[in-house]
Amino acid sequence: MNRVLSNMKFSRIMNRSRTLYTLIFSMLLYSTIIFSQDYTNYVNPFIGTSNYGATNPGAIVPRGMVSVSPFNVAGKQNLPLEKDSRWLSNPYVKENTFLTGFSHVNLSGVGCPDLGVILTMPITGKLETDFNKYGSSYKNEVAKPGFYSVELNKYKVKVATTATTRVGISKYNFPKGESHILLNLGLGLTNEEGASVKIVSPNEIEGYRNVGAFCYYKPNETYPVYFVARFSKPASSFGVWKKTKKQQGVEAQWMGYNGKKRFYKNYFKEVVGDSIGTYFSYNFEKPASVEVKIGVSYVSIENARENLEKETDGLNFNSVKIKAQQEWNNLLSRIAVEGGTEDDKTIFYTALYHTLIHPNTLNDVNGEYPKMGTRETLKTTGTRFTVFSFWDTYRNLHQLMSLVYPEQQSNMVKSMLAIYKESGWLPKWELNATETTTMVGDPAGIVIADTYLRGIQDFDVELAYEAMLKSATQIENNPLRPGIKDYLEKGYLNTGTTKSGSVSTTQEYNIADFAISQLAKALRKKTDYQKFKKRSVSYRNFLDKKIKLLRPRNADGSWVSPFDPERGANFQKNLGFIEGNSWQYTFMVSHDIKGLIKMMGGKNQFINQLEKVFKLNQFDMANEPDIGYPFLFNYVKGEEWRSQNKVRSLVKEYFQNKSGGLPGNDDTGTMSAWLLYAMMGIYPISPAEPIYTITTPMFDKITIKLNPKYYKKEKLIITRKGSKEANIHSIQVNGKTVNNYFISHEKLVNASNIKIQTKQ
């Protein structure tokens, strides 16, 4: 469809234009749109919208601040997947049927409910402002990168949404008659409340909505998201509604309207409250469409307006939509896969799409963004990224960015350093300039070391090193490494240090210390290298050799007893482990697999014990601690087939072209990054160690375009000969057979050609 349209356009352009300039322009258009593949056709944004994948099908551009997502998690009509009846972290669930609007800021693939606010909703007939009543079933959903459309059954209204980085654009096709566009600032996915709204003119609304306190850790880390909404057609009448809190006391009895909803018709001043919204009303003599542009900012209303104007002035819905699609295709085409089924390609490009949503843009078009914590306005010349879910993403997502989008990864590291300068600490789980301190460990330094060691070095590495050392050594008031005193004195955290994850946290600190040692080595800081290398294996204190598993210790050093290594799976509370049990953590020491093998009594014991994780059904594909496990068999020569089999079967079992086609929370792209690497046959098995371990590629040919600013070669081609269901027979790098299943990042990016021959 797109191609035909483009061909027609091209013909027209050719017929009309006569100047050289136009000819060149046309040829460029021709080459990018016609000849190059449109990879957006392989993206299915519904993947991950069931089974707690927590993605959404909303329209968004790569790393956009704004997305326009259908919102169908409110109202008892959506039970059991109703937002307040359980811990539900996405604005949209595929199974649900009751849509109450389109939210303009959304998180993708996270585990806690936040954002999901600035909800618009087109309705017809009598004005209704209660979402329980104005919600509608729907049909004919279409979701593409940068585009979503749906038809609302109750109103016969067709909705299409698209976006630029900071502006959501919606097009509502109304039937003839009375219609209203609602902007509900009371409703939202976040548990936070409070908003301010002001109608500026019959074409424009401005305001802000309170969000934050992600995962309920820090009640004070809430903040406003500002917006300006512009309508392509002025409303014939408009107003604000507000439901007020029911007052108590004798005097409140005089208020006949106590606790009821109030309407402010054609009113031009701010209205604040928890449950407020605006309505813009129309009376169409024939079917008509209205386009609504909503610019967003985390700095101010003025910036939201500037974002809106700079990014969309002069553009209509269709031109924005085409631009969004082109932006996506430009990035998706960095990896070209050949072979494989349509579904294989779809899960692959959808995964790539999901890795390009977070981290996302925080700064406005003018460069302004809120300072960490205090939210003073600061300014950047580059991109200030946000939504750093490092406990997840340090394991593979940033490695993927370093390989395929190194210019983005560089900016991400720069954003991390900016956060350090602003707050005194590197981020842990940063969200819109708040440090949510979600999860454990000190992961930012791992990402920084990993990035540097992969050759992305255009950042202030000494500043980064200083920041890493600070969290690794400061004993008092260290927000990144609670329990560091015991860690430094005893080498590990015990159940006296914390009742929550003493083993897991020690392991995370070990990996962070390993990263410091690796970076120290590269920076020729030999003392630090030795010191932190030694610190990085203190997890060994937890290895109970009798059971060959990590086991928490009491404050006096004795083992915690009784001890059930299976306890802690499925988010069960567990004394020594966070979001997992001993089985799921014991092997999370990829930087010291040799040490682990030795402690377990040798290679056989190691392989047996690792196999047991799977046999006992203790492997959890849906959470991060053990996602490297399937690749660990590669560390024992002759056992690599086990990794290939495991990875192949896990991909088949958990990753599919359907709404439930992710194993669980996408974790801001971490699960998707896992899939991408698994399907390409390379996996960055050890964070802060620039290596990949190899399994069977699932495509015949994979071409990765390399950014010449960071890499010498233009591209890397991985080809597979033989069945993708078979195990590897031989690996050739630039025609030269290599005899193990590991390849360094440097060798990989300079290889041009990696050929993998399977046994069949």
Added chain:
Amino acid sequence: MNRVLSNMKFSRIMNRSRTLYTLIFSMLLYSTIIFSQDYTNYVNPFIGTSNYGATNPGAIVPRGMVSVSPFNVAGKQNLPLEKDSRWLSNPYVKENTFLTGFSHVNLSGVGCPDLGVILTMPITGKLETDFNKYGSSYKNEVAKPGFYSVELNKYKVKVATTATTRVGISKYNFPKGESHILLNLGLGLTNEEGASVKIVSPNEIEGYRNVGAFCYYKPNETYPVYFVARFSKPASSFGVWKKTKKQQGVEAQWMGYNGKKRFYKNYFKEVVGDSIGTYFSYNFEKPASVEVKIGVSYVSIENARENLEKETDGLNFNSVKIKAQQEWNNLLSRIAVEGGTEDDKTIFYTALYHTLIHPNTLNDVNGEYPKMGTRETLKTTGTRFTVFSFWDTYRNLHQLMSLVYPEQQSNMVKSMLAIYKESGWLPKWELNATETTTMVGDPAGIVIADTYLRGIQDFDVELAYEAMLKSATQIENNPLRPGIKDYLEKGYLNTGTTKSGSVSTTQEYNIADFAISQLAKALRKKTDYQKFKKRSVSYRNFLDKKIKLLRPRNADGSWVSPFDPERGANFQKNLGFIEGNSWQYTFMVSHDIKGLIKMMGGKNQFINQLEKVFKLNQFDMANEPDIGYPFLFNYVKGEEWRSQNKVRSLVKEYFQNKSGGLPGNDDTGTMSAWLLYAMMGIYPISPAEPIYTITTPMFDKITIKLNPKYYKKEKLIITRKGSKEANIHSIQVNGKTVNNYFISHEKLVNASNIKIQTKQ
């Protein structure tokens, strides 16, 4: 005290200055400060702060948008006069003891709780943000026009407040140690909630607070009052607090802080909510003072900031205080009284002070103000006045303004016409650009006609006439005259038209129609004159000649039975009357006293019946319908002594130099205007009829300065010879004895001299 100080200043100036300019300046200073009396010494702002007078002792300049009033009506410590435990309409009650701050926008002498927000409070020691805990007892209160000071016992903090038109200035003298200045946006006299606040810097806060829905009539007539607060010393730390609503639902259980107060330390973005505030913290090494300036606007934060800067930049507390005092003295000195006790002078000048508070300024320094209802920003070149409580003030306050401050009255009429142009209707009870529609009748036109007929004519009288005709004739959707259909068809409202005040409302419409007839006459619109004159006496339909009282009629024209003419006093619900009973309304027909006398069967019957009101204890000094009664005896020759006696004893009984020294609500100066006229011995007995009726003046000499822009003579002097306790023997106007107790406005203002001789 002031004189001595000024003398010293003068000497110093004389010694130092040598130039002519300085000499002239000094002499001016000398003449205004030294020779002219400081009438502010005769103002006791505590009068009316008990007994529901509803005034407050806050610092304010004449017709100021801002006042800085102590706020002591919150917290159970103030029971029984606690704001939410009863209908309490003032921020301050003299009897109370628990002060929880200083509110920056306040109404004076009204009957419903509104405004009383933007509360600051200085505290010491540990930060405490719950007013129930941080409130304090106090001592050594001083209140003067434009100045208030107090000492907070709990904190040993001395507070002084003063104001310009749009800026409140407070000075806090802190002891050494930890101190905090709180700005509580949750607390307020109004029942409305909702605010937004943003700390701009360690010196500045901006935000807005929701107020409105005065008297609970119109839930949608709420609106923001904007402010910018600046501190003379930057805070060493600062933050915002917010108490959030307790969320319901399963998910809310995860919020450990659900419904609790949160603190945002050193935070620079907007926080919205119902229960929010800011704290600015200091740690003083020695006793120190901080000055806080709060600029206010009803248009925008930007305007609040501009108001603050334009009115106070370069001025400190003392210079603002002196300026405020001068402004007051300039206006108070328009009437100079001689003779009488100190208390007489105090109740007189305090009353004059109270008539100069409302109506007050709505527009910002740049002329901008919110349009009626929709609140779009409009601009005026003059003063846009607000707080028009016309049901009260049409009876005497505007007459006083026309006489003493005609330039202000002219601007008030212009504001009324602006409101007509903005909303399509004249105001009824306008408050900050909302039409609260409080009370009954159509009083604005009465004020306009009255003003015009007194010679204040520099407004668009044709527009005014058009507006008056509109509300007098439009049958459908007439917000000013509900029930007008019956009024026009039957001549009166019946209990089928309304269960609430059919008689009272008819009487009000009658007076409004009388005003139209009088204005029509002046404008030579003869047909209208006749038509509305006829309409103005339709109250006669209610006179039950058997009982010589007004009595409501049923829809079929029959009398309402049974009928108790005493029912309805003390705000008892009553079918035919509003805030009163038949006794209190029957004589409220000053434009047709002759008609009433006739219908009652002659002068004797009239006098007997009027005396009965007092004898039966049915006269209510605290409410408007019957406040003209004491003067009505003047309509019967030979009975004038009754008026003189009544007025003299009412003044003694109800008006005193004490907090309870007003009979009840001051009604935005109406009670005070009554007192002023009563004490001067002239009363504008019939609204829209430019006459005064005469009683014994209570001062030996009263000199009223007349504005040469409106009046030919420079001043009017009323002198009394003989005891003020005695009744009048003779009245001379410019030396010529007159033989009745009425004088026209024209004669009065051109008289120069009125001499009244009493019998003793």
